Amino acid sequence: MTHIYNFSAGPAVLPKEVLAQAAAEMLDWHGSGMSVMEMSHRGPEFISIYKAAERDLRELLAVPDNYKILFLQGGGLSQNAIVPMNLVGHKPQPATIDFVHTGSWSGKSIKEAAKYATVNVAASSQAGGFNRVPPQSEWKLTPGAAYLHICTNETIDGVEFDFDHGSPQPLTGDCADTLLVADMSSHILSRQIDVSKYGLIFAGAQKNIGPAGVTIVIVREDLLGKALPVCPSAFDFKLVADNESMYNTPPTYGIYIAGLVFQWLKQQGGVAEMEKRAKAKAALLYGALDADDFYINRVAPENRSRMNVPFFLKDESKNEAFLAGAKARGLLQLKGHKSVGGMRASIYNAMPIEGVQALVDYLNEFAGR
Ligand code: PMP
Numbered sequence: 001m002t003h004i005y006n007f008s009a010g011p012a013v014l015p016k017e018v019l020a021q022a023a024a025e026m027l028d029w030h031g032s033g034m035s036v037m038e039m040s041h042r043g044p045e046f047i048s049i050y051k052a053a054e055r056d057l058r059e060l061l062a063v064p065d066n067y068k069i070l071f072l073q074g075g076g077l078s079q080n081a082i083v084p085m086n087l088v089g090h091k092p093q094p095a096t097i098d099f100v101h102t103g104s105w106s107g108k109s110i111k112e113a114a115k116y117a118t119v120n121v122a123a124s125s126q127a128g129g130f131n132r133v134p135p136q137s138e139w140k141l142t143p144g145a146a147y148l149h150i151c152t153n154e155t156i157d158g159v160e161f162d163f164d165h166g167s168p169q170p171l172t173g174d175c176a177d178t179l180l181v182a183d184m185s186s187h188i189l190s191r192q193i194d195v196s197k198y199g200l201i202f203a204g205a206q207k208n209i210g211p212a213g214v215t216i217v218i219v220r221e222d223l224l225g226k227a228l229p230v231c232p233s234a235f236d237f238k239l240v241a242d243n244e245s246m247y248n249t250p251p252t253y254g255i256y257i258a259g260l261v262f263q264w265l266k267q268q269g270g271v272a273e274m275e276k277r278a279k280a281k282a283a284l285l286y287g288a289l290d291a292d293d294f295y296i297n298r299v300a301p302e303n304r305s306r307m308n309v310p311f312f313l314k315d316e317s318k319n320e321a322f323l324a325g326a327k328a329r330g331l332l333q334l335k336g337h338k339s340v341g342g343m344r345a346s347i348y349n350a351m352p353i354e355g356v357q358a359l360v361d362y363l364n365e366f367a368g369r
Helices: 015-023 043-062 073-088 104-113 238-241 252-266 270-290 315-329 353-366
Strands: 067-072 096-101 118-124 147-151 179-183 200-204 215-220 310-313 343-346
Touching: 015 252, 043 252, 067 104, 067 238, 073 104, 073 179, 073 200, 096 104, 104 118, 104 147, 104 179, 118 215, 215 238, 252 270, 270 310, 270 353, 310 315, 315 343, 315 353
Parallel strands: 096 118, 096 147, 147 179, 179 200
Antiparallel strands: 067 215, 200 215, 310 343
């Protein structure tokens, strides 16, 4: 049988070892006589699964002690409302939220936040077709803003902040106290981060963490407790934190799978090793795309995403043939997002370099190289 490689942007490929372990434990978790799906979230079995997942994620990302890790339902998009509802209360109302608009996902965040605050687009790369992160020197920030929201990896546009050169830089001057909030949904755990730079980080799980349905929030403790009265209790970060993500029923099975992924990451060498592999995989793939003008990726080199690689065929009449040939070779889900067209290869942590090599071989073959 042809080996299958799944390049979906999310829900996305998971480590085979994790899926095999989940299968082996499906009917009877560790002699408990129950599937994890059947366990009470308040029972000792699930509590042990939860605590291990929390501890391992804290270790993997070196999350400082003064940050809470929350496991919520609702996905990344819900956070576009939940985060403002939790954070704008720290400022006199109506508060302002600054945004850097780097693509589709930060665009959605801007739209949603406008329901809860005044929004200021401090910088945007829209005019250039979202092909870079606007230089920080050009950001027009608002003194006294509740926070600055960035999406550090734009999944659709394939634009990633240049962390290797310190981006985002610490804010200075009138805005030195502005909190930084980051949507890291599509590249969390693929590179080392300094959590202490951020007031809050959020990420939907279905790319680098586990199944859809789990949302991770990492939030500095002193930011809890100011939720707007309109905020649903189940999404009031203080209530969730005080109840260790058990204020309501958390997505238990998803948390279990996320926990297995965290264990797998630790066995593989942690985030530093994932970063090394991501660099190698991205270099291989962009190298093939850049070899001549058969394929096109328009993102500025320093902002090219290591996780989501959108590209176009110069001759778009060949799109269907390209996708059919890919499928025949076991290279799946390469069609680009409907809003931008073209192709996209997502190469998350669980995508082995062999999968990227198979794609590169096909890219070369299809280009007649
Ligand atoms: N932010 C980013 C960066 C994303 O890639 C996505 C999903 N593709 C979302 C937010 C929205 O996540 P969800 O579909 O879980 O609401």
